[in-house]
Each structure stands twice: as structure tokens, then as C-alpha cells.
């Protein structure tokens with residue numbers, strides 16, 4: 182029986198399926214973490230427009246906002262930073278697990294495994310009290326960049342660079358990957374990307390973390406599952422696919438024709454479209470500005486020229502707009518990161534949103550257990566194998 186089998190005797194009862202495929206448009210719970218407003222192309226994190234946060238805050242302040250519902254004052258930020266920095270080291274066993282993974286495994290698989298291992302190491306794994314969950318959320322925020330950077334180095338056959346405690350999360354990540362920190366503007370562009378990627382309401386991976394949490398499973402299991410969901414090219418994996426596509430096009434003067442051909446072949450073009458935003462993604466103008474800054478710093482306009490041509494054709498022909506992954510892809514490439522690390526960087530950012538949602542779900546939980554409409558074979562009796570033809 183094929184997977185798309187439908188019982189010929191099935192009488193469709195569409196009114197029974199009262200949600201659209203892919204849960205489109207379904208509001209399944211309340212949340213105070215963030216709001217996506219497609220009518221105004223806006224996104225707020227706990228009331229603050231994401232563009233304002235990106236321009237005026239550093240990523241750590243936004244992480245604090247996710248967990249504490251308010252932006253920190255100087256003393257609160259200092260205390261938060263010192264807790265986060267104190268957790269940056271990972272154990273030699275966890276490092277060993279990352280190093281032991283097959284050389285060719287995708288870095289998303291490495292970070293998923295690393296986070297899972299982190300859960301094995303935490304003796305408080307079953308303690309989901311708000312205070313302990315907060316502490317674990319900060320642990321994840323601190324340790325995930327170390328795991329990603331370790332994997333980055335190992336995959337290049339280089340030695341691990343331990344984290345430094347006197348650097349911001351963004352500076353420290355550059356330090357751990359490259360052994361040096363780039364110009365302030367590059368660090369700012371990276372930090373902005375983390376802020377923009379931090380949270381986006383009930384997207385597929387966040388919903389996944391909430392489903393896992395709703396079973397009273399632990400924060401590490403939920404985050405591991407979230408990473409699995411984010412890996413897919415229809416979700417976080419799109420930022421990598423955008424750069425592969427741009428490299429495939431190679432020449433900005435060929436971008437227009439490439440897009441026309443792609444549309445003629447009904448090809449899904451990565452970095453375009455969104456389930457919620459239909460008139461443009463609120464985060465794109467800010468990320469595009471910083472991608473352009475990267476192009477200016479690197480004195481390489483190729484990718485942004487390609488960006489403009491691809492966007493122009495897609496908007497003219499299909500009225501489909503770029504999403505955040507479209508400017509983030511070339512921005513990370515110009516920062517010098519290997520393409521398959523773009524989505525793990527997204528993980529570093531989205532860990533804040535995921536863990537804020539995990540804590541929200543845990544604080545007012547009911548197991549998430551929807552229904553399905555059965556369209557399979559009618560009831561029948563089992564014949565012993567000897568009687569089956």
C-alpha cells in the first residue's frame with residue numbers, strides 16, 4: 182500500500198478537517214514572546230520592534246529580553262554576561278563526541294548531537310523548575326557556539342580554540358572559528374543577524390520544541406528536536422541553499438535569466454516566500470543593509486548585484502519577496518564562514534527563542550495532541566500468514 186493511499190470507500194468530510202494543510206492560519210496557543218504582523222510587515226520581541234533591537238542592542242541584551250521579559254540595565258547585563266561567559270567551556274568528553282563524528286556529517290548533525298550529549302551530562306536534566314530551566318537556557322546559549330566552532334575547526338583539520346571570557350558572544354565566535362576578531366562593523370553585522378534570527382513565534386522548529394516540552398520532556402530534548410526541524414531547507418537550511426544557488430549562478434549578469442528559467446521550471450527558489458509574510462519579511466531590510474555593508478567592507482559587490490537581480494524578477498513575476506535567509510546567506514559568506522555552518526549559526530541565535538518558548542510552554546502546559554482524519558483501509562480482520570495469497 183503506497184503512502185498516499187486513500188481508501189476508495191472513504192467519504193470525504195471536509196468539515197471534520199478544520200485546519201488547513203500545514204496548519205496554515207491556525208492559532209494554536211497564546212504567547213508573549215513575539216508577534217509577527219504580516220499586515221504591517223512587523224515583528225516585535227516582547228513588544229520591541231526587531232529593527233530597533235538590531236540597531237540599538239547587542240545580542241546578549243536580546244537574549245536577556247527573551248528570558249526576563251525586559252531589556253536589562255547595565256548591572257543586569259553585566260550579571261547575565263558573567264553567567265553566560267562562565268558556561269562557555271564544554272567538557273572534553275563533549276568535545277570528543279564532536280571530534281569523533283564522521284568528517285562529512287553536516288554541522289547541524291554535529292550540533293544536534295552535541296546538545297543531546299549536553300543533556301546527558303546535566304544531572305538536573307529532569308528538573309524543569311523555572312529557575313533551573315533558566316539556568317539551562319543560559320548554558321545552551323553559552324555552549325552551543327563553542328560546539329559549533331569546535332566542529333568548524335575539526336572539519337578543517339585544525340585544533341580547537343577554547344572560548345574567551347572577555348569577549349561578547351559574537352566576538353568570541355569569530356575568535357573560536359578563525360583565531361581572530363574582524364573589524365567592528367563585521368562583528369556588528371554578525372550580531373545583527375543573531376538578533377534577527379533569535380525568534381519568530383510559532384515557526385516549525387519552535388513549535389517542535391513546544392510539542393516536545395508539552396510531554397514534560399526536558400529542555401535538551403526539546404532543543405535537539407528543534408535543531409532537527411531547523412535543518413530542513415524549507416526552514417533554516419534555506420540560508421545555505423541561497424549561497425549554493427548564488428555560487429551556481431556565479432555571474433550577476435546571468436541572474437535575471439537564471440531566475441526566469443527557474444520560474445519556468447516551477448523551481449522553488451530558496452530564500453523567497455514565507456508562510457506568514459506575504460508582502461515582505463520584516464527582518465529583510467535590516468539584514469540587507471548589513472549584507473551591503475559586508476559587500477562594501479570586502480569590496481565585493483557581486484553577491485548584492487545578484488541579490489538585486491533575483492529579487493527584481495521574483496517580485497515582478499510572482500510577487501514573492503525575499504525572506505531573512507536571502508540576505509543572511511551572502512552576508513555570512515562574505516564574513517568568511519563555510520556554507521554548511523550558516524544554519525548552525527542560526528541555531529546559536531534561535532536557541533534564545535526556543536528556550537523562551539520552552540519555558541513558556543512549561544509554565545502553562547497541556548500536552549499537544551491534535552487529531553487526524555483517517556482515510557485508510559476500512560476495518561478488516563487479520564488472516565494468518567499461511568492464508569495470505
Ligand code: COA
Nearest residue numbers: 414415416419448449450451452453454455456501504506
Ligand atoms: N520559489 C518559487 N515559488 C514559490 C516560493 C519560492 N521560494 N515560495 C512560494 N512559492 C509559490 C509556490 O510554488 C506556490 O505557488 P502555487 O500556488 O502556484 O502552487 C505559492 O507560492 C504558495 O507557496 P507555498 O509553498 O504553498 O507556501 P507555504 O506557506 O506552504 O511555504 C515556504 C512557505 C517558506 C516553505 C516556501 O515559500 C518556500 O519553500 N520557500 C523557499 C524556502 C525558504 O526560503 N525557506 C525559508 C523560510 S523563512
